[in-house]
Amino acid sequence: MGFHVNHSGDLEYLTSPLIIDTPHCFSTRFGGVSEGALASLNLGVHRGDKPANVLENYRRLSEAVGFDPKRTVFTKQIHSDIIERVGVSDCGRGLIVPVENGCDGLVTNEPEVVLTVFSADCTPVLLYDPVAKAVGAVHAGWRGTAAAIVAKAVERMAAEFGSKPENIRAAIGPCISQCCFETDRDVPEAMLNAFGDAAKEAIRETGSKYYVNLKALNALALTRAGVRQIDIATECTACEPNRFWSHRRVGNARGSLAAMILLRGDAQ
Numbered sequence: 396m397g398f399h400v401n402h403s404g405d406l407e408y409l410t411s412p413l414i415i416d417t418p419h420c421f422s423t424r425f426g427g428v429s430e431g432a433l434a435s436l437n438l439g440v441h442r443g444d445k446p447a448n449v450l451e452n453y454r455r456l457s458e459a460v461g462f463d464p465k466r467t468v469f470t471k472q473i474h475s476d477i478i479e480r481v482g483v484s485d486c487g488r489g490l491i492v493p494v495e496n497g498c499d500g501l502v503t504n505e506p507e508v509v510l511t512v513f514s515a516d517c518t519p520v521l522l523y524d525p526v527a528k529a530v531g532a533v534h535a536g537w538r539g540t541a542a543a544i545v546a547k548a549v550e551r552m553a554a555e556f557g558s559k560p561e562n563i564r565a566a567i568g569p570c571i572s573q574c575c576f577e578t579d580r581d582v583p584e585a586m587l588n589a590f591g592d593a594a595k596e597a598i599r600e601t602g603s604k605y606y607v608n609l610k611a612l613n614a615l616a617l618t619r620a621g622v623r624q625i626d627i628a629t630e631c632t633a634c635e636p637n638r639f640w641s642h643r644r645v646g647n648a649r650g651s652l653a654a655m656i657l658l659r660g661d662a663q
Contacts, residue, residue: 398566398628403459406436407638411566413626414523417530419656420460421519421568421628423638427452429650437640437650439513440469440489444650453490462657464490467509472534473497476542478551482508500533500548504556509657515640516571516632518609519654520545520617522552523564529556530656535613537578541585545613546620560621565614567627568654571643573599573608575633582607590615 398409398421406426410419427436429448436452437444453464468481469489478500481488486508488494501510502522510532512519518540522531531548533539545565552558583605586594593615597608610627617625632639632652640649 398626398630401459403455406455406459408456408460409569409628409630411521411626411628413564413624414521414566414656416525417523417656417658418461419521419523419566420456420654422456422653424640424650425638426455432645432648433650438653439651442650450490460655462509462655463507466507466657467511467655468501469494469511470499470501470513470532470534471495471497472499472513474536474538475499476539476544476547478502478531478533478544478548480551480555481510499535499539500531500544500551502529502531502548502551502555504529504658506658506660509655511653511655513651513653514568514570514632515642515649515651518570518613519568519652520548520613521566521568521654521656522548523656524552524556524558524562525564526562527552527556527558528658529558530658532654532656535609537582537585537607537609540609540612540616541589543589543616543620546616549617549620549622561623563622564624565617565622565626567610567613567625569628569630569632569639569652570609571633571641572610572631573597573606575631575643576607576609578605578607580605586612
């Protein structure tokens, strides 16, 4: 389908046409005020950045996308398959007050709650159910991918909000693509154990190394969960380290990308 590239001054962020009718974004490195190795749109609060810079980065992004930074809810990511239901009482968690419990996915049906997950090569996935009026945000590293965390988010939306998988729209954002995700045997073994022979199409063996397609595997997990509407970004974070934060390319001296989604106040 192809993601849209949006600009507001120097700020750049991506959106999916599949979920364009609810506010959301996948950030890039462009348009913030952070400096040095974190230049310029760092959205991570634990990257060594000045708090004032991070707050200004959120202010700029929120102005363009249409959300209140004080209503964000962050994940404390631990490469798990834990999905948490959150709501208005959790707003400000991460940006204003600390995040206590680890999880890698969030769901809500409460308006103006800005679900936020982070990445710097891992796969961000946003979910939107326009029928049940619910949204989800998932961080899927390779461990989370093997644990089918995106499918568990779909199941949680069904259990909590009555979502039907066929109504859920999924956007798989920019992450490290197969071209750059070189691994040892442990990663493909985990995918084969999780998905069976279907995973083979997402694995390319080259000598003693393997190249794994995390986007395709997350799409497979979503499809098996009953999701039929899936948009996949073509961008590779490792191919464009000047545009996206990439842990694979620059290591720990980096900022964080954010994928964010919310229901409008009139959604109910």
